[in-house]
Amino acid sequence: MDKRVKLVLVFFILLLVALSGKAFYLQVLHADDIIAHACRRFEHTIALSPSRGIIHDRRGQPLAISLDVKSIAANPRLLKDQSLAAARLSQVLNLDRNALRKKLKEGKYFVWIKRQGTPHEVEAVRALNLKGVGFFNEKKRFYPESDALANVLGIVGIDGTGLEGLELFYDQLFKSVPRHIEVEKDGLGRIIYAQGLKLADNESKDSNSLGLTIDKRLQYIAYASLKDAVIKNDARSGYVIITNPHNGDIYAMASYPSFDPNSNPYRHFLGHQNRAVMDVFEPGSIIKPIWIAWGLDKNIFDQSQTIFCENGVYRFHHAVINDHEKYGMLSVRDVVKFSSNIGMVKLFTATDAHQMYSCMRSFGLGSATGIDYPGEPKGLIRNPERWRSIDKATISFGQGFAATGIQIITAFNALVNGGILVKPHLIDKLTDPKGITTQYRPTIVRKVISEKTSEEIVDILKAVVLKGGTAEAAYMNNYIVFGKTGTAQKLDPFTRSYSRDAYTTTFIGGIIDATGRLCMTIMVCIDEPHPYYYASTVACPIFKEIADKCVNILDMRPIIILAKEGGRG
Numbered sequence: 001m002d003k004r005v006k007l008v009l010v011f012f013i014l015l016l017v018a019l020s021g022k023a024f025y026l027q028v029l030h031a032d033d034i035i036a037h038a039c040r041r042f043e044h045t046i047a048l049s050p051s052r053g054i055i056h057d058r059r060g061q062p063l064a065i066s067l068d069v070k071s072i073a074a075n076p077r078l079l080k081d082q083s084l085a086a087a088r089l090s091q092v093l094n095l096d097r098n099a100l101r102k103k104l105k106e107g108k109y110f111v112w113i114k115r116q117g118t119p120h121e122v123e124a125v126r127a128l129n130l131k132g133v134g135f136f137n138e139k140k141r142f143y144p145e146s147d148a149l150a151n152v153l154g155i156v157g158i159d160g161t162g163l164e165g166l167e168l169f170y171d172q173l174f175k176s177v178p179r180h181i182e183v184e185k186d187g188l189g190r191i192i193y194a195q196g197l198k199l200a201d202n203e204s205k206d207s208n209s210l211g212l213t214i215d216k217r218l219q220y221i222a223y224a225s226l227k228d229a230v231i232k233n234d235a236r237s238g239y240v241i242i243t244n245p246h247n248g249d250i251y252a253m254a255s256y257p258s259f260d261p262n263s264n265p266y267r268h269f270l271g272h273q274n275r276a277v278m279d280v281f282e283p284g285s286i287i288k289p290i291w292i293a294w295g296l297d298k299n300i301f302d303q304s305q306t307i308f309c310e311n312g313v314y315r316f317h318h319a320v321i322n323d324h325e326k327y328g329m330l331s332v333r334d335v336v337k338f339s340s341n342i343g344m345v346k347l348f349t350a351t352d353a354h355q356m357y358s359c360m361r362s363f364g365l366g367s368a369t370g371i372d373y374p375g376e377p378k379g380l381i382r383n384p385e386r387w388r389s390i391d392k393a394t395i396s397f398g399q400g401f402a403a404t405g406i407q408i409i410t411a412f413n414a415l416v417n418g419g420i421l422v423k424p425h426l427i428d429k430l431t432d433p434k435g436i437t438t439q440y441r442p443t444i445v446r447k448v449i450s451e452k453t454s455e456e457i458v459d460i461l462k463a464v465v466l467k468g469g470t471a472e473a474a475y476m477n478n479y480i481v482f483g484k485t486g487t488a489q490k491l492d493p494f495t496r497s498y499s500r501d502a503y504t505t506t507f508i509g510g511i512i513d514a515t516g517r518l519c520m521t522i523m524v525c526i527d528e529p530h531p532y533y534y535a536s537t538v539a540c541p542i543f544k545e546i547a548d549k550c551v552n553i554l555d556m557r558p559i560i561i562l563a564k565e566g567g568r569g
Contacts, residue, residue, distance in 0.1 A: 051139045052160060052167075052174040053207035055153065057216045058249075058428055064153055064167070066139040070122040072113040076104040078132030085130055089113060092124035115158050116140045141167075145216060147258040148223040151274040152214070152373075152426070155261045164272060166210070166426065169374045173208040173430070211429040213249040218242055221549045223254035226524075229542045230256045233529035239275040240546065241405055241523045245413035245510065247442040248422040250371075251520065251550075253277075276405040277373050279527075280380065281504050283408055284398040284488025285339045285470075289457055291396055292336055293415050294359045295347060297453040303332045303460075307343045314342040319390050321345055337463045339470050339485060344396040353392055357384035360395075362448050363411040364421055365403050370443075371424045379403040398488060399498075409523045412508050416458050416482075416518060419449040458482055458510075458518075465509070473540035474509060478558035479551060483509020483543070485535035490528070502528050507539035511547055513556040520554060522546060 055064035072093070079085045086101035093114050103111050114121065116138055125133060141156045143149070154165020162171035222240040230238045242252040259271035273279070295301050312326035323340050335343030348356065360366060366381035380402040382391075394400040406424055414421040423443035431437045449457075461482035465471045470485040486506040489498040508523040524539045524546070532538055551558070 051207060052141065052156065053209040055166065055210045055212065057212055057214045057219075058251075059215065060211070061216050062144055063149060063212065063214070063216065064141060064143050067142045069116045069118075069138055069140040070135045071115045071138045072117050072122065072125055073134055073136060074104065074111055074113050074130075075109050075132045075134075076106070076111060077109055079104065079130065085133075088128050088130070089125065089133075092128065093117070093121055141261075143261045145219065146262060147260050147271070148220050148254065149214070149216075150258050150261045151255040151272065152253050153261070164374075165274065166212075166373065169372055170210060170427075173210070207433060209431045210427055211431070212426055213244075213251065213428045214253070214426065215251045215553070217553050218252040218550055219254060221553075222252040222546055223256070223258070225542055225546050225549075226254050227256045227258075229526060229538070233526060233532070233538055235529040236527045237270075237275055237279075238524070238526040239279070239405055240525075240542070241276050241409050242546070242550065243409055243413060243424065243521050245417040245518060245521045246422070248410075248413075248424045249428070249442075250424055250426050253426075274373065275525075275527075276523075277371060277376050278404070279525075280377055280402045280404055281525075281527075282399050282401065282488050282490070283403055284486035284504065284506065285341075286408060286412075286484045286486035286506050286508050287398040288336055288339065288344055288396075289415055289461060289484050290363055290411055291344065291348065291359070292332065292460065293449050293453055293457040294363075295351075296332075296456055297449040298355075300351060301332060301347055303456070305347075306331050307335060307340075307346050309335075309340050309342040309346075312342070314345065316345060316393055317389055319393070321393065333460050333463055336460050336484070337466075337469045339464075341397040345393040348392060348396045349389075351392070353384040353387040356392060356395065357381065357387075360401070362421075362446065363414060364407055364445065365401070365411060369404075369406050369410050369424050371406055372426050376406070377404060379407055398486060405523055405525055409508060409521060412523070413521055414448050416454060416461075416510050416521065418451045419447055419454045421445040421448050461509070470536050471507060471509065471540050473536055474507060474543045474547075476511070476544060476547060478514075478560070479547075479556065480512040480559070481509055481544075481547070482512075483507055485540065487533060487535045501530075503533040505529055505533055505535045505538045507535050507543045509543060511551065511556065513551070514559045515557055517556070519556050520547075520550065522550075 051066045054062055056062050076082055082104040083101055086097055086104050089095065090097040090100050095114065113133070122135060139160065143153060152165055154167040155163050156167050157163050162168035162174065222242055226238050226240045237255070237257060239255045240252065241250065243250050253274070253276050255273065255275040257271040296303070306329050309323060309327035309330050311328060312323040314321040321342050323342050325338065327338060327340055330338065330340055330343050335347070360381055366379050368376045368378050382401070391400050410421065410424050423445055425440065427440055429437050429439045461484060462480065463469055464484055465475050465481045471483055474481055474483060488504045488506070490502040490504060491497070492499040492502070504525065504527055506523070506525045508521070510518050510521040512518050522543055524542045526538050529538045
């Protein structure tokens with residue numbers, strides 16, 4: 001045999017051995033890997049929106065639930081006339097006709113027409129009887145309280161992922177039920193067949209559910225009163241917070257403007273902000289009780305001290321401090337009752353800036369409260385090394401620093417609950433798919449003042465609501481009300497000076513019933529009301545309206561005063 005023929009024969013024998021070895025390696029030793037690779041190439045899954053756990057209020061009433069809905073899809077290659085199908089589908093689904101026609105002509109085997117359609121839309125498409133159009137079951141989030149709680153709960157995207165609010169903050173707790181449809185692809189990667197809905201073997205049918213501290217009854221009362229007040233006073237916005245001052249439970253947290261999470265939620269972008277947590281503002285006079293309590297607790301002054309308030313005008317260094325009335329000699333109690341800026345400045349003139357800064361930080365100002373809500377800001381307090389005498393003066397009556405509503409009411413609660421700073425929270429309990437419930441406990445941050453000082457400041461704040469005080473409009477006949485007003489000028493972003501016609505109006509207070517129980521605190525904040533802007537005429541009536549409706553729900557016992565019979569002692 002020719003030598004060259006032998007070489008060719010040996011070459012082909014070796015090649016055959018090599019190919020046989022490779023085939024043995026692939027088909028016998030690694031068969032599972034090859035099959036898996038083929039499946040990855042030709043099989044695919046399309047994610048559907050998953051079911052999410054229920055969110056309910058403190059009484060078990062649903063606040064967010066997942067409902068079964070139909071999504072509409074099509075195999076364009078089965079449509080006889082894609083242009084005609086686009087025209088008919090766009091008409092009943094209110095879609096852009098040209099965009100839909102372009103989608104149907106892309107040559108794909110599977111396209112979504114509309115995700116999470118309404119029952120009316122699904123029936124309208126069924127009636128068209130288009131071959132190649134099908135329906136898939138998905139889950140859609142529904143919020144029974146609509147706009148009243150939308151800023152707190154937030155929303156989820158069409159894929160079932162939390163985008164805002166508590167839906168975002170606790171998103172991982174809800175991500176336990178992935179749902180998908182299995183499809184097959186051709187060699188070019190195009191979907192050619194959809195097998196329908198499939199749940200993996202390890203996928204649970206339920207998810208974690210959350211119980212909130214919110215009471216939907218109080219939430220509705222707060223939101224309805226707030227909405228009416230913002231519209232009536234031609235204001236930009238506002239919020240209301242109702243809390244249990246002893247354990248940090250938030251009974252209600254309402255913001256206006258709001259939005260409807262069940263229908264086109266991004267129509268009003270300004271309504272998405274939870275202003276009680278996110279809005280940073282100069283609090284004004286509502287900060288005065290914190291300074292007075294701290295001063296009493298540190299023995300900087302006592303209640304017997306009197307201050308000359310300069311008949312309403314006080315020249316302090318190169319600035320002029322004004323009161324809204326011409327006050328002369330005032331006691332410490334009356335400085336709070338009549339909200340004297342001059343009295344506050346004089347009480348703290350000799351106090352070191354670092355001491356004042358330490359006071360603010362101990363009450364939680366300048367740092368996030370840690371509330372279970374995404375994106376909470378810290379507020380703003382400048383380094384005390386940079387404070388001048390005028391800075392100390394303005395900070396004593398609530399200017400020159402910024403805080404959030406949740407920071408202010410958390411600090412206020414520490415003033416009136418015996419001196420304990422408690423972390424605010426929205427979640428009350430978590431229930432897992434097996435029904436096991438974890439109850440959340442209050443978190444004590446620190447003690448800020450003594451119980452004796454706390455009792456003193458509550459007694460002082462009661463005078464603010466009595467005749468002659470700045471919060472007289474918040475007075476209630478059958479309950480003991482205490483609190484503090486704040487009418488704070490806003491900075492003009494263009495002139496960088498305080499505006500003469502833009503104010504933030506606030507009242508923060510508490511209610512004590514006949515048993516002596518302090519059952520709730522309420523903060524009302526209205527941004528830029530017109531034409532009236534004083535807290536006494538804007539915020540206090542809202543507080544009283546809300547409180548009047550809430551006391552019975554919280555089972556607060558009224559103080560009953562028996563009239564004396566005529567002619568008897």
